[in-house]
Amino acid sequence: MAKAAKSAKTAKTAKTAKTAASAETAAPAKTAKRAAEAAKPARPVKAKPESHLGMVRRARKINRELAEVYPYAHPELDFRNSFELLVATVLSAQTTDLRVNQTTPALFAKYPTPEDMAAAVPEELEEIIRPTGFFRAKAKSLMGLSAALRDRFDGQVPGRLEDLVSLPGVGRKTANVVLGNAFGVPGITVDTHFGRLVRRWKWTEQEDPEKVEAEICAIFPKSEWTMLSHRVVFHGRRICHSRKPACGACPIAPLCPAYGEGETDPEKAKKLLKYEMGGYPGQRLAPPPDYPGRPAAPLGTGDE
Numbered sequence: 001m002a003k004a005a006k007s008a009k010t011a012k013t014a015k016t017a018k019t020a021a022s023a024e025t026a027a028p029a030k031t032a033k034r035a036a037e038a039a040k041p042a043r044p045v046k047a048k049p050e051s052h053l054g055m056v057r058r059a060r061k062i063n064r065e066l067a068e069v070y071p072y073a074h075p076e077l078d079f080r081n082s083f084e085l086l087v088a089t090v091l092s093a094q095t096t097d098l099r100v101n102q103t104t105p106a107l108f109a110k111y112p113t114p115e116d117m118a119a120a121v122p123e124e125l126e127e128i129i130r131p132t133g134f135f136r137a138k139a140k141s142l143m144g145l146s147a148a149l150r151d152r153f154d155g156q157v158p159g160r161l162e163d164l165v166s167l168p169g170v171g172r173k174t175a176n177v178v179l180g181n182a183f184g185v186p187g188i189t190v191d192t193h194f195g196r197l198v199r200r201w202k203w204t205e206q207e208d209p210e211k212v213e214a215e216i217c218a219i220f221p222k223s224e225w226t227m228l229s230h231r232v233v234f235h236g237r238r239i240c241h242s243r244k245p246a247c248g249a250c251p252i253a254p255l256c257p258a259y260g261e262g263e264t265d266p267e268k269a270k271k272l273l274k275y276e277m278g279g280y281p282g283q284r285l286a287p288p289p290d291y292p293g294r295p296a297a298p299l300g301t302g303d304e
């Protein structure tokens with residue numbers, strides 16, 4: 001027993017000595033780290049835990065700021081009616097809106113109505129939509145949903161969520177895009193940009209798009225839902241990128257708990273900006289008149 005106590009004491013002494021030694025070695029490193037921390041600009045968001053009410057107020061402020069930064073925010077798919085928007089949204093899975101916009105002019109020229117698309121020769125339809133990827137599955141969805149529109153909805157796109165999600169290849173996200181932008185029904189669209197940003201902003205910790213949607217809907221009045229979706233997606237595409245957010249050029253940095261996740265040097269951050277923010281063409285070939293950037297170029301013109 002005495003022997004055991006002695007060896008425990010020896011071990012403790014050794015451990016204390018080791019801790020002291022490592023603390024001594026770590027001290028200069030720690031000091032240097034603290035100095036570097038102190039040299040950094042003050043963290044924009046307070047470190048103390050934020051109340052739910054505080055988060056809601058901050059979230060609404062971010063939305064107001066984004067409304068000023070992107071007063072022209074809009075869906076980035078080109079469409080002239082609800083059928084075109086539905087088709088374009090189905091095509092946008094796993095590809096960029098730009099690629100869809102470059103593909104749909106030829107598609108809608110050949111198949112302007114659900115009746116036309118339902119009666120397409122599958123191989124011909126596939127060939128047109130090939131640039132959007134997964135073209136066989138997408139062609140099947142487009143022909144299926146066109147036939148359903150023709151047979152069950154008089155050739156019209158329905159304006160109810162439950163009807164839209166009953167169409168082949170149409171999920172909740174697609175349905176919300178169509179409802180919000182072709183029917184004026186408020187809705188939040190949770191795509192990859194939206195989910196990433198709202199988690200960075202600590203509006204939610206949910207990963208599942210439906211849960212994200214429910215939690216964000218609870219923060220904002222219904223009247224804001226559709227435009228909020230556009231603003232957040234605009235911000236995600238232009239400034240708050242997935243791998244390299246341009247924090248140093250971000251107008252909402254003081255409200256963002258994730259400030260510093262990306263480039264904080266203003267000059268370097270500026271170079272990361274995309275689309276009209278960086279002086280480049282946008283995604284739409286036919287953007288709304290108030291869009292301050294340049295339209296995208298058609299497919300195959302070399303200026304993509």
Ligand code: SF4
Nearest residue numbers: 240245247250253256
């Ligand atoms: S500060 Fe950085 S992480 Fe936060 S929104 Fe701006 S770009 Fe995104």
